[in-house]
Amino acid sequence: MKLNDDAVQMRNQYVSIAPNRLNTFLGTLSVPNNQLDEYIVGRIDYDKNLYGCLLIRESHEQFLRVNIQHVDLSFAVQATFTYAKCVRIECMDLWNNLRHLSASLRLDKAWLWGGEFNVISSLSEYVGRASQCQGTIDDFKLPLQIVE
Known part of the structure; x- marks a missing residue:
């Protein structure tokens, strides 16, 4: 890099x-x-x-993974900042990368994952008029379930 x-x-x-x-x-x-x-x-x-x-660990088109280290802590907080693309097929790469990332992270360390995902996790969250794709919602929920 x-x-x-x-x-x-x-x-x-x-x-x-x-x-x-x-x-x-x-x-x-x-x-x-x-x-x-x-x-x-x-x-x-x-x-x-x-x-x-702030230490950069991985840079991707749709996310940035960093370690945030504070002098008073004996460990670094891992953070992933996401800005997902709007089209389902383009998001699949992001979800696959995040699934692999979540599987590789140590569970005894803190991990913060946030950002703009451009998708909802449930139809009950939606307030617009256009129809929503259940497949897109399911694609988004899978990495969340793996992390939990």
Whole structure:
């Protein structure tokens, strides 16, 4: 993965903010030191004190998977941010990827999954006039059931 200029600048700011806390903090990350340049793309700070960072784990056309690490936590929170396409056939790739992802995640770690899914999970949620495709709803519900 190649970082864009903005990501490199953010990483450099992150490293320069709190060099005295950096080594302790980096010790909690599950990324080898020689790969940190590829992963650290954001920082969580307040009043120029380092509190955490954002690590990109996987980038896909319809989702971004990251780890969010805070200095006061001994673990990273896994998060997947989704923006699903509107057409059923295009969403199938997303649902398949998320099914594989949910099966590969460690169940003892926190995982936040959110976003714009462009689908409802039940006909009772619908308030429009156009007919809804039950197959699309079922496609969406399957990854949710696997995660539960």
